[in-house]
Amino acid sequence: MNASWRRWQRVALAAVALAWCTTSSLEAQKWTPGRTPDGQPDIQGIWINFDSTPFEAAVGAPAPTPGTNPSINPAPEFADHTHKVSQRRTAMVVDPPDGRVPVMKWAEDERDYHLAHIPDAPEHETPWVRCITRGYPAGMFPAGYNNAYQIMQIPGYVVMVFEMIHETRIIPIDGRAKLGAGIRQWNGEPRGHWEGNTLVVESTNYNSKGSIATSAATGRIRGIPQSEALTVVERFTRTDENTIDYSVTITDPKVYSKPWTVKLPLNRDDTYEMFEYSCHEGNYAMPNALSFGRKRDAEAAGKASSSNQ
Secondary structure, three states: OHHHHHHHHHHHHHHHHHHHHHHHHHHHHOOOOOEOOOOOEOOOEEEEOOOOOOOOOOOOOOOOOOOOOOEOOOOOOOOOOOOOOOOEOOOOEEEOOOOOOOEOHHHHHHHHHHHHOOOOOHHHOOOOOOOOOOOOOHHHOOOOOOOEEEEEEEOOEEEEEEOHHHOEEEEEOOOOOOOOOOOOEOOOEEEEEEEOOEEEEEEEOEOOOOEOOOOHHHHHHOOOEOOOOOEEEEEEEEEEOOEEEEEEEEEOOOOEOOOEEEEEEEEEOOOOOOOOOOOOOOOOHHHHHHHHHHHHHHHHHHHHHHHHO
8 A cells, every 4th residue: 555655656746747847848938029118019020921831721631730840841932032931831721620711602703704804904803913902811921022011019000011012001909990881991991909919900891892812822712802791800929039920810701601711920030121012113914914905806806897898
């Protein structure tokens, strides 16, 4: 009996010691962000997300296992800067668990229709190619270049400057009311608040003119339409000096059979230099596509005229 008691005692002490070591290790890993003068958790800086992780998982691929990285050597991307690269994961879409966006068929059909009619009129192109906006959250999904964001904080606001299209997003965090459902915007109307050290931004009041994703890097999701029922909830959590965990949940019952979520890291790089994105000056895609369409129309008109003579 005494021997059994001693064995139990040793096991119990070992378990306590292990629990203490584990707790101490976790405590050591905790990181607390600094504060801005008005008391916000500080997420300011230059953040980049160059990332060649597939936006969606391949059809039939096994569900991603949390914490795994199938490859830590992503394929090289085109970029006009030297940059840090995020670790490659199975997919950026983390919910549903299969890594696939639950798009309704009508939305895919509408995307296909517009892609097939790009030479006909500019309205068939995404708002990015038209130099209107990359969209939100589309602007947070990495493209092949210009994936940089400068975050600034002032009392009552968080401000994000996007390198792509040189946009500025102003997020009120002072609890103000929304403008009202009658005012619809390309990028919705954001309202932010802090939950502990996490900035939560909910955007509503979207119009139905934009696309949920505008970069070819998003694969089949590029050009999927958004409806006025769209709600976007983003979370920015700074986990250490150089990392923000970013997640976004998209709910649009007119376009998707259920909500879906994307997660990706933002990597701090204050040495990264953001340049002006002169969209219209360098936009050859739109005029080239439209000029081809007018050439095609002229040729068709000429053939019709000849056949009537």
